[in-house]
Amino acid sequence: MSAAETPPQAVVLELRGIVKRFGATRALDGASLRVRRGSVHGLVGENGAGKSTLIKVLAGIHRPDAGSLLVDGRAHAHFDPRQVERLGIRFIHQERLLPAGFTVDEALFFGQERRLGPWLDRRAQRREAERLLEHWFGLRLPAGALVGELSSAEQQVLQIVRALIVKPRVLVFDEPSVALVRSEVERLLCIVRRLRDEGLAIVYISHYLQEIEALCDRVTVLRNGRDVAEVDPRATSPERIARLMVNREVGELYPKSAPAPGAPLLEVRGLGRGRAYRDIDLRVRRGEVVGLTGLVGSGAKELLKSLFGLAPPDTGEVRLDGRPLALRTPRQAVAEGIALLPEERRRQGVALDLSVQENVTLAALPRFSRFGLLSRRAERRETLGLIERLRIKSAGPQATVRQLSGGNQQKVALAKWFARRSSLYLLDEPSVGIDIGAKAEIYRLIGELAREGAGVLILSSDLPELLGLCERIHVMHRGRIAARFEAGEADSDKLLAVATGAVAQQETSVHESIPG
Amino acid sequence: MSDSYLDPRPARLSWPSRRAALRLALPALFVAILAFFALAAPGFLSLGNLSSLLLNNFVLLAMVAIGMTCAIAAGGIDLSVGTALDFSALAFVALLNAGSGLPLALGGALLAGTLVGAGNAGLIAGLRISPFLASLGSLFIGTSAQQLLSDGGQPNYLAPEARPDLAGARFFGVPLPLLAVAALAAVYGLALARGRFGRQVLALGNQPLVARYSGLAERRIAAWVFVAGAFACALAGILLAATVNAYVPMSGNAFLMNAIGAVFIGATLNRHGRANIPGTLLGVLFLNVTANGLLLIGWSFYWQQVATGALILLVLVFSFVGRRPGD
Structure with missing residues (x-):
């Protein structure tokens, strides 16, 4: 590996006090991370703790509003994707991002093709693909096989080999085991250990605390956009790590309902x-x-x-x-x-360019129409009622949903099912991606729904x-x-x-x- | 339907100030063009010219554009509007020449044109092919079928004794074609703007996934959209055949580009950038007036096409400039 000049255990990559705001929300609020050569560094946190934003900052997709990124001690205010590649930072993502219709060698060398003058050197590419797979993972795959025909684990291996071709110094695994079955996970862990022993600095993000414990030398716990602890997972129980991950403040957020189930x-x-x-x-x-x-x-x-x-x-x-x-x-x-409030609110829950009223009545149109014609008065009446009941902050029934805050968009998505009288x-x-105030109101509404049967x-x-x-x-x-x-x-x-x-x-x- | 880039849709405008300016800019441009031709083109404002503009140019394109409005409102596009028009004209002429009465000819023509839409509907809703590709297929097949049926494009004339005087007929002094387009615009406009169906189309056109997750029968809606669109084109086919007293193969394709242009011009006039019938009609008028005026000041047909294209481009540039940045 090209990291030979760096002394062992030196900090290769460091993120210092990274802040990233999206509108009013702070996805990252001063997050720091130090990754050493020849070590596996775990990164854990609840959903919404800021892990994926942090990775996107690292990948040069987001520019941080504050903080700095250091590689070998040299500070950068932000990365851009090309720079990230030059610095030798590569990513293994959870979703299989390789095109299913590519052959193994095409997938491995896509964007980094072996050339012979102006032409692709397919023969060299195939030979090298098979050699690399065999060398790193003892995997015998014909280079002409299609990516879509491979198992999840094999595709994962392909991604890793693809990243290794450019001799990276930092490898970031973003929930790599999600699509794998247990035996495949074991293999993955072995591979990661081997890469670590080769001197790479590895960032390993996972929800599975077992994997963190089995693999990582250090683990950083992220909560509310901040690193709240860095611990040695072998000396720390998974329960303690879980406790560090979970936000403790509960307070009066939840409605106190007397359950009288029917x-x-x-x-x-x-x-x-x-x-x-x-x-x-x-x-x-x-x-x-x-x-x-x-x-x-x-x-x-x-x-x-x-x-x-x-x-x-x-x-x-x-x-x-x-x-x-x-x-x-x-x-x-x-x-x-039956009503579904989808997680992907802006894609599936609300039609962003339709008005509040058009969204609210969408699932219950027959209730508002006679002979196929809509009664705007009836729609308006219902919408006004629901705006008041759900405390939707908007310029009125005709306001475009795109203009509302995330919390109010969520209330509109919920109001749609109220109008439908779902059971x-x-x-x-x-409550994902909505502020604490709107959260409390969503919880209140959930309580109301239950009380109403x-x-x-x-x-x-x-x-x-x-x-x-x-x-x-x-x-x-x-x-x-x-x-x-x-x-x-x-x-x-x-x-x-x-x-x-x-x-x-x-x-x-x-x-x-x-x-x- | 998908959010595929293959489905062009009206550029939605979300930046209030620019959008408002744009909505004023277009009518202003229209008035300016009217004024320009009134001064520069002798006879532009004459009753004869205006009524011929309405009866010969406006009516047919308006019907096709109304059909196109449905498809674009639903987030798709219908490239086979001309095919529906042609099939209807063909059936109309063939039935009349075969000696069937006017009612049968009308019914047969409407059916033949609408069948093109039903074919699209089957491809789109049944096989989940994108509207663009489905109607492109219909366009190719329809064009080839017409060439085969007509010896490579020979017109089929109506026998003199079988010619119905539809184009010249009047009710209470109003020409029948105008009445027909008014009725069509009223029904489609009402259904799209005020109807339950129109709301479903709107949701489908804006965010197909939300339509699906709200329990709408998104595929059935898409199917009806294309059937309804083809019906409007079939009506235009009858009128065209009755006007020229012939079926001229592939003549419908001439309307395709102008219809798309008119719908997009109309969409920029809407507060939310939605395809809508009144806007479409204004867009059609806009294109008709421009072409007519240029003709009167002596521009050749080809230069008219260039000018029309430039106008549409101008409007679309406007609408993209008016979009919220980063949207």
């Missing part, structure tokens, strides 16, 4: 869908707020989508009010009175939120419900321990590898 509304039995999730049993009664959590890749998100008709399950059954449902489209789900609310990360299922990675709102919390890990907690018996540490796999509660078998 008849069963949603009953899920033995539900499964491919590799996404299996054996899911779940029940939501009227008047009940039920929580669901799990890391990326745990299957929780897929499960929620299935309940809204977006990803039909293969096995098991779903009952609503006792009637069996076979939901294949969101349209059927909406017709049954089952599926909320996907309902609706059922609410919240998928969230914000654990204090689940603990504050839910009567029961299901924790998913690698496609199964790994544990259920009643209100009062859970705390963030326990939830996170199950979600990260630090504690395998009620889980009988580990994730077996998939044949083929």
Whole structure:
């Protein structure tokens, strides 16, 4: 590696007091990170703690508002993507970013092709591709195979080799194990250790605290855009790291509701869908707020989508009010009175260039029309009522939703389902990206819904939120419900321990590898 | 429908001040052009010229552009408007020449034109092909089919005894073609601006995913949009055939570019930058007046085309300049 001139254990990369604002929100609020040569540095934090923003600053995608980036002690105010490559910093992302239609050698050398004069030297490229794969990972792959035909693990390896071709000094792994099964994760860990021994500085981002413990020499915990601790994961329990990650302030954010659950509304039995999730049993009664959590890749998100008709399950059954449902489209789900508040609010939740009124009535148009013509007066009346009830801050029913703040956009997305008089609310990360004031109001509304007899299922990675709102919390890990907690018996540490796999509660078998 | 870049859509304007200025700029430009031709082109303001402009140029393009408005409002585009028009004209002439009565000929023509839209609808909603590609396919197939059927483009004339006087007919002193376009504009305009269907189209055109996640039948809506668009074009086909007393193969394609231009001009007039029927009609008038005036001051057909193109470009540049930066 080209880092030979640097003394061992020297700090290769340092981020100092990075601040990054988006509008009024501070995604990063003075975050620092020091990565040494020949070491693996873990980076952990809850969703929204600022990990991905930090990585984007490092990749030169975002320019920080304050702070500096140091490489070998030389300070930069910001990076740009080309510079990052020149400095030898490379990234391995969780999603497979290599084009499926490329062959192995094309994918490896894309943008860094081997040339012979003005032409591509395909033969040299193929030979080198096979040699590199064999050399680094003992992997025998024909260079002519298509990327799309490879397994997730093989594609991951391809990404790593691709990064290694330019002899990097810093390698950043951004949740690399999410798409892998357990045996593949073990392989990945071996690979990372080997790279470390070769003298690379490695940043390893993961939700899985086991991996952090098994791999990292140091770990930085990020919370609210700030590095709150740097510890040695081998000397620190996963529970303590989890505690450092979780925001402790809970306060009066959550409505105090006296739960008086009614008849069963949603009953899920033995539900499964491919590799996404299996054996899911779940029940939501009227008047009940039920929580669901799990890391990326745990299957929780897929499960929620299935309940809204977006990803039909293969096995098991779903009952609503006792009637069996076979939901294949969101349209059927909406017709049954099911509402989804999607996490990708600005893409899926609200139509940004439509007015508040047009958004609010969108799922309930028949209620506002006669003979196919809309009654704007009826629409306006309903919208004004909901603006008041949900305390939507806007210039009125005709204001364009794009102009509203994130929290108010979320309220509009919710108001749409209020107008539809939905009975089952599926909320996907309902408070992500909204300020604390709007958060409290969303929570108040969730409480109101339950009191009015609706059922609410919240998928969230914000654990204090689940603990504050839910009567029961299901924790998913690698496609199964790994544990259920009643209100009062859970705390963030326990939830996170199950979600990260630090504690395998009620889980009988580990994730077996998939044949083929 | 997708958010694919293949689906051109009206540039949505979100920057209030510039947008307001733009909305004034266009009508001002229109008035300026009118004034210019009134002074420079002798006979421009004469009753004969104006009524011929309305009856011969405005009516047909307006109908096609109304059809196009539907597709663009839904976030797509319909490249086969001309094909629908031609098929309708063909059926109309063929049926009348075969001795069937006017009602049957009308019905058959409307059906033939609308079938083109139904074909698009099937491709778009059934096979999830983008509107651009689906209607491009229909355009190619439709053009080739017409060449095959007409010996490479020979016109098919209406027999003198079978000629219905539709183009010259009047009701209460108003020419029938004007009434037809008024009725079409009223129904489509109402449905798009005030109807439940129009709201669904709007949501689909703006953010297809939100439409889907709100439980709208997005594919059915898209299908109806293309059927309705083709119906408007079929009406234009009947009128064209009745005006020239013939079916002239591939004559519909001449309307395609102007129809798209008119819809985009109309969209820039809307407060939210949405495709809308009144705006489209104004856009059509804008293009008609320009072409007519240039003709009167002696510009050749080809220079008229250049001027029309430049005008559309100007309007679109306006609308992009008016967009919020970084949007």
